[in-house]
Amino acid sequence: MDNVRTPFTALDEQTADNRRFLLQHLEVTARLPAIRRVRRRAQEAWDLHDPARLLDVGSGTGEVVRELAALVGPTGEVVGVDSSRAAVDFARERADTATVRYEQGDALALPYPDDYFDGARCERVLQHVTDPDAAIAEMVRVLRPGGRLCLIDTDWESMLFDGTPQLSEAYRMLAPTLPTATSTGRTLRRRLVTTGLADVRAEPVTVAMTDYAEAAALMSVLDRAVLQGPLLKLGETAEPWLAEVDRAVTDGTLLAVLTIWVVTGTKPGPGQA
Numbered sequence: 515m516d517n518v519r520t521p522f523t524a525l526d527e528q529t530a531d532n533r534r535f536l537l538q539h540l541e542v543t544a545r546l547p548a549i550r551r552v553r554r555r556a557q558e559a560w561d562l563h564d565p566a567r568l569l570d571v572g573s574g575t576g577e578v579v580r581e582l583a584a585l586v587g588p589t590g591e592v593v594g595v596d597s598s599r600a601a602v603d604f605a606r607e608r609a610d611t612a613t614v615r616y617e618q619g620d621a622l623a624l625p626y627p628d629d630y631f632d633g634a635r636c637e638r639v640l641q642h643v644t645d646p647d648a649a650i651a652e653m654v655r656v657l658r659p660g661g662r663l664c665l666i667d668t669d670w671e672s673m674l675f676d677g678t679p680q681l682s683e684a685y686r687m688l689a690p691t692l693p694t695a696t697s698t699g700r701t702l703r704r705r706l707v708t709t710g711l712a713d714v715r716a717e718p719v720t721v722a723m724t725d726y727a728e729a730a731a732l733m734s735v736l737d738r739a740v741l742q743g744p745l746l747k748l749g750e751t752a753e754p755w756l757a758e759v760d761r762a763v764t765d766g767t768l769l770a771v772l773t774i775w776v777v778t779g780t781k782p783g784p785g786q787a
């Protein structure tokens with residue numbers, strides 16, 4: 515079990531202001547070219563064939579669920595499940611087809627029968643979950659034999675910066691103070707192999723950003739308001755790092771790099787373990 519506690523681990527326990535900020539942050543992130551690219555790669559790797567029932571675990575503000583509706587057609591069903599009531603309400607306000615459903619539920623005890631879905635996905639959620647292996651076991655349980663699992667997660671330890679010589683060094687000093695499960699992305703392949711999934715494939719999708727606004731939207735560590743505000747409360751500790759970021763932005767040399775992993779596998783049929 516991972517000892518994880520991030521602002522997304524129990525979103526509903528955040529203050530109303532923090533909750534609103536975090537949900538709006540998810541909507542902004544969904545529009546970033548970097549995340550659009552990761553999702554396109556994930557969709558290809560998921561490799562679904564005429565699915566009728568799909569599940570998105572930790573569906574957040576629900577953009578992907580709405581996009582998946584086109585894959586299952588009018589008689590299919592796409593379910594987004596999230597432990598946060600606030601996230602579910604937010605997503606429901608934006609739902610526009612009967613095919614799509616958002617429900618409150620815990621990844622560690624999914625409220626669905628065994629062997630139900632043709633495909634399950636889970637994007638940037640396991641880094642916030644206390645027991646990622648238990649969540650993966652639940653996703654496998656609700657997949658039908660032959661069903662496809664697609665996990666997407668960040669490897670925060672792969673986050674690198676160029677710009678000024680001090681930039682990476684400054685970040686290394688700040689990193690231990692940040693509440694993030696650092697390596698989840700690159701652990702996913704091992705977790706799926708250990709779970710006994712077939713045809714496990716892992717692809718690192720590396721995103722490199724030179725535009726400050728885009729980089730800061732994906733990497734809160736670049737955002738003064740997040741670092742020093744009510745979410746992370748790093749105050750003066752973050753000042754030397756932010757000064758380096760400002761300098762790189764001003765002289766146009768900022769380069770931020772991050773690897774996000776896309777890992778897929780197939781639930782074996784009976785006797786195929």
Ligand SMILES: C[S@@+](CC[C@H](N)C(=O)[O-])C[C@H]1O[C@@H](n2cnc3c(N)ncnc32)[C@H](O)[C@@H]1O
Nearest residue numbers: 522525572573574596597598601620621637639
């Ligand atoms: C960083 S957001 C990602 C949301 C969405 N998958 C996306 O890519 O935009 C993490 C989401 O996981 C949800 N979450 C965290 N722990 C969960 C759990 N145990 N079960 C279900 N959802 C969980 C949070 O409420 C939040 O909506």
